[in-house]
Amino acid sequence: MSTHLNFNESTITDDSFAQGIKDCIPTLLGYISIGVAFGVIGITSNLSVLEIFLLSVLVYAGSAQFIFCGLYVAGAPFSVIIVTTFIVNLRHFLMSLTVAPHLTRYSSLRNIGFGTLLTDETFGVAVTKVMKDKQLGGNWMDGLNLTAYLAWIASCTIGGVVGKWLPNAEDWGLDFALLAMFSALLVLSLSSVGKSKLMHYLKLIALMAILLYVLLYFLPGHLAVLIATMIVATIGVATEK
Amino acid sequence: MSISLEMLLLMLGCALVTWIPRVTPFILVRNLQLPDVVLRWLAYIPVCILSALVIESLYHAEGKFVTFDWLNLIAFIPTLIVAIWTKSLSKTVIVGVMTMAVLRFFL
Numbered sequence: 001m002s003t004h005l006n007f008n009e010s011t012i013t014d015d016s017f018a019q020g021i022k023d024c025i026p027t028l029l030g031y032i033s034i035g036v037a038f039g040v041i042g043i044t045s046n047l048s049v050l051e052i053f054l055l056s057v058l059v060y061a062g063s064a065q066f067i068f069c070g071l072y073v074a075g076a077p078f079s080v081i082i083v084t085t086f087i088v089n090l091r092h093f094l095m096s097l098t099v100a101p102h103l104t105r106y107s108s109l110r111n112i113g114f115g116t117l118l119t120d121e122t123f124g125v126a127v128t129k130v131m132k133d134k135q136l137g138g139n140w141m142d143g144l145n146l147t148a149y150l151a152w153i154a155s156c157t158i159g160g161v162v163g164k165w166l167p168n169a170e171d172w173g174l175d176f177a178l179l180a181m182f183s184a185l186l187v188l189s190l191s192s193v194g195k196s197k198l199m200h201y202l203k204l205i206a207l208m209a210i211l212l213y214v215l216l217y218f219l220p221g222h223l224a225v226l227i228a229t230m231i232v233a234t235i236g237v238a239t240e241k
Numbered sequence: 242m243s244i245s246l247e248m249l250l251l252m253l254g255c256a257l258v259t260w261i262p263r264v265t266p267f268i269l270v271r272n273l274q275l276p277d278v279v280l281r282w283l284a285y286i287p288v289c290i291l292s293a294l295v296i297e298s299l300y301h302a303e304g305k306f307v308t309f310d311w312l313n314l315i316a317f318i319p320t321l322i323v324a325i326w327t328k329s330l331s332k333t334v335i336v337g338v339m340t341m342a343v344l345r346f347f348l
Contacts, residue, residue, distance in 0.1 A: 091290065
């Protein structure tokens with residue numbers, strides 16, 4: 001698995017900013033629907049449009065922003081809001097750690113840029129690309145990341161502006177966009193692992209379902225996801241042939 | 242439209258704790274070679290974390306017992322079929338959202 005880390009820039013196929021934008025387009029429906037929904041919820045949580053805008057610029061994480069609203073409106077202490085945000089977004093550490101080895105040939109500054117704009121969705125698109133092409137290009141990453149970032153900020157802000165007039169986003173099934181997107185990314189990742197490994201992965205997913213079921217009795221969802229991922233990946237390494 | 246200093250500081254605090262986990266690995270990995278076993282472990286992370294995120298939202302953990310979130314589970318079936326069949330992100334999302342909209346309309 002580690003041999004593909006030793007390549008040079010000339011071997012990159014199609015590392016263009018434009019291709020990154022293009023590969024981001026399928027995820028935009030997800031960003032837009034969740035972003036608009038967030039804007040609406042922000043307004044109902046007594047945030048101003050400026051605050052909604054700033055939150056999406058500064059925090060740039062769907063689940064954390066929703067939880068921010070929930071805690072803020074409930075009058076939680078600031079320390080609780082910050083600690084919860086940290087825990088909810090801790091999974092990004094694992095995601096960054098997975099993507100980063102493919103981008104080490106770029107400067108520190110560019111790497112900070114890649115990390116700053118990493119989200120669940122761009123991670124999903126990037127790892128699917130890695131599994132398919134065995135490599136990642138920096139320009140492609142920037143195209144993907146910036147498109148997603150701008151779409152997110154715009155959708156959240158628009159959601160805030162139209163907030164009071166928009167029918168509840170849930171009724172339109174838009175909240176399901178995220179789950180549908182993760183399902184598609186999962187299928188895409190699995191379709192590029194190869195036949196011999198597929199059975200191993202399917203067993204790990206079955207194990208994941210059981211483990212999550214148990215963990216959800218004592219942990220909140222985001223922590224259960226994080227811990228189950230680390231346990232199942234470890235079992236994956238231990239049981240591989 | 243204005244924003245209080247308190248609110249701005251809260252947002253900056255949240256931004257900082259979100260930024261650190263995202264960026265640290267990118268700086269770390271540049272300065273040290275990860276051992277082979279860690280790289281092999283990381284190769285499992287995409288499938289594990291994506292399946293964890295999907296499966297977690299199919300469960301309903303609010304009550305005394307963890308049960309299925311039936312609405313999500315029912316909508317998940319055609320979504321998964323379309324994903325396997327078309328291997329297309331946008332088609333999967335559109336079918337998923339439409340299925341959920343129809344389910345909410347009738348249920």
